[in-house]
Amino acid sequence: MKKLVFDVGASAIKYALMDNDAHIYEKGKEVTPHDHFEHFLTILQTIYEKYQNEIDGMALSLPGTIDSELGQIYAPGGLLYNENINLVNEMHRFTQLPIAIENDGKSAALAEVWKGHLKDCQNGIVIVVGSGLGGGIIKDCQLWKGEHLFAGEFSYIYQGEGTSFMENAWAVKGSTTALIMDVARRKNLEMSQLDGYRIFGLIEQLDQDACAALQTLAQNLATGIYNLQCILDPQKILIGGGISQQPILIEKIQEELNKIYENIPFDIPHAYIENCCYYNDSNLIGALYRFLMMYPSE
Structure with missing residues (x-):
């Protein structure tokens, strides 16, 4: 038998039929x-x-902040209707199959x-660069979630400097959103007129504004990576997310x-940095692995 695996994001619910070796059928x-939980559950x-x-x-x-053992979502991330929801219990309204849930970055x-x-x-860090910055910390070959499930x-x-979260948070400085905001500001455009694909197309054309924005992004990511290395001393730090498919990003971070x-x-x-092995399928594969760890006999 196979597993049905979901990767729930802000814009799409991706799903795959997979076997226990992560082959996708x-x-x-x-x-x-984004309206209410019952709509989400119905899908x-x-x-x-x-x-x-x-x-x-x-x-x-x-x-979100997720307790996989309990099936509980505490802080919901971008899907506000998931706050303080036990998703496993809710899904058991329509099935009694075993279910596992995990945070997307983890x-x-x-x-x-x-x-x-x-x-x-033995020890590593994954940083997922997307609309924000998520990820996970691996300690002694295990996912380390921390005291409040907040690690990563x-x-x-x-x-x-200062106390303004929206000016100083790493997500505001080191995410794909930060790159889009910077290019939009430099070119006096609306953010809706840009996306990662267009920006990296401009970078390939050596567009001055896009290249400068990429350099700033790389500086901000490198600073955070340096600090994480000092704190946790991992063997590797991997960069994930769609943007990590652009080799120039890793090159610029390494330069910084x-x-x-x-x-x-x-x-x-x-x-030591490199890109993640998996891109669009990472969350599906990781969620499946969480399931297999929780239900090894299934």
């Missing part, structure tokens, strides 16, 4: 609702009913531990890290 997606149920005779379990990757980290570039690492919520790291290390008058360990 079929994919699809639906628009993520999950409709997709489930399409595959119910082929599966023996379900797994979900979602934004799912990406689990994918790398299971089958990706952290497979042979990199968006909230301060990177600047080199500048930092060149100015330090001590011999300290350097951060």
